[in-house]
């Protein structure tokens with residue numbers, strides 16, 4: 001039996017974050033590596049070097065349109081410093097040791113994956129209207145095996161919204177994990193429809209648990225993008241994967257939804273990269289372009305990134321020991337001259353950190369994780385960050401966040417007053433994806449400007 005209460009309690013990104021910060025005791029390697037210390041000192045110097053700062057501002061790409069960013073509320077200097085200090089310790093504490101070995105990407109099969117076919121596409125709204133009695137019976141109050149078997153049936157139908165919309169060839173999917181809640185899902189879906197080029201792609205929604213009537217009611221309101229809906233059949237999945245005897249703890253419940261969605265998109269639908277979203281994460285208008293262009297720069301066939309193998313995911317949230325320890329106070333005070341402030345929409349950092357909120361996960365990284373996760377008892381994003389082998393793989397994170405956590409008084413508790421609420425203001429680009437310029441702070445500090453002009457590296461040495 002699924003422990004429904006557990007799923008409810010642990011069902012969201014905000015809580016995940018809290019879980020992450022409780023992993024402090026895992027942090028055998030929590031003292032910064034020698035190189036990192038060096039890097040921190042280097043940054044500390046350039047922070048106080050006004051001529052370098054001026055140079056940085058002068059070099060801002062001309063085509064960047066910075067929208068006004070306002071602080072959410074009054075916040076004192078002391079509060080900023082305190083938030084920076086505590087968040088810095090938390091993310092440093094979360095620096096789990098990278099693996100000392102490299103696992104081979106694994107293509108091990110998932111027997112009887114649901115759905116078994118993708119050749120059918122059914123108009124969800126019509127189907128639901130035609131079968132309202134059935135729908136009312138299964139969409140609320142059903143649990144356990146009865147629920148699981150209805151999910152398997154519905155998955156075979158290819159339930160789809162906005163069938164008339166034609167996504168672009170070569171689009172990258174956005175995958176939205178949902179669970180039971182109408183709010184803040186409604187807020188998130190409004191933001192999804194404000195994403196530039198959203199009709200170019202497909203929004204894949206996987207629904208965990210039962211009582212999904214409200215989730216579907218909200219999804220049906222979406223008109224801006226083709227939506228494909230699948231139900232996560234946890235009980236049969238665990239049987240098919242030989243994990244049904246395992247204690248159904250939080251890690252397993254959340255991990256199994258995570259691998260279900262990523263397996264679906266990377267293995268069954270063969271996407272090279274999955275843009276992840278959660279039902280309490282509000283994306284910025286440039287969320288899709290951000291991922292689309294960075295995917296092509298870092299992982300695509302014509303990638304011009306200096307070393308793609310160093311990057312195992314692309315984050316959308318400014319998160320990790322470098323940005324937290326060095327620039328959180330600057331973000332909170334909206335210091336627009338800061339190299340890694342909220343307005344630095346072009347600036348990215350290679351972080352030693354897990355790819356959490358709104359990350360883009362390449363197929364290869366998922367393959368490595370997939371080879372590992374059954375024995376890995378960690379929650380997925382934490383487990384993902386263990387894909388680092390040695391010290392040379394990073395999540396590429398933006399200085400200006402591309403998602404914000406929606407404050408909600410419900411299941412996940414309040415985040416207003418917390419640091420991530422204050423820095424969650426959006427900045428925006430005004431140009432087309434492929435003309436973008438991103439600045440990346442690299443760990444090796446090598447000065448390099450890409451000949452094609454696609455990446456310009458900051459001077460760190």
Ligand SMILES: *[C@@H]1O[C@H](CO)[C@@H](O)[C@H](O)[C@H]1NC(C)=O
Nearest residue numbers: 037040041042043044045048
């Ligand atoms: C950064 O600079 C400040 C003031 O110059 C100094 O007190 C602090 O120790 C420095 N931190 C590091 C990591 O070098």
Ligand SMILES: *[C@@H]1O[C@H](CO)[C@@H](O)[C@H](O)[C@H]1NC(C)=O
Nearest residue numbers: 045046049050051052053055
């Ligand atoms: C400050 O920046 C200038 C210009 O980039 C550089 O020449 C100088 O060495 C820097 N000073 C320090 C202390 O880093």
Ligand SMILES: *[C@@H]1O[C@H](CO)[C@@H](O)[C@H](O)[C@H]1NC(C)=O
Nearest residue numbers: 122123124125126127128130
């Ligand atoms: C719903 O019912 C109508 C009328 O019987 C039919 O034309 C249509 O194909 C049905 N659609 C679905 C998706 O069941």
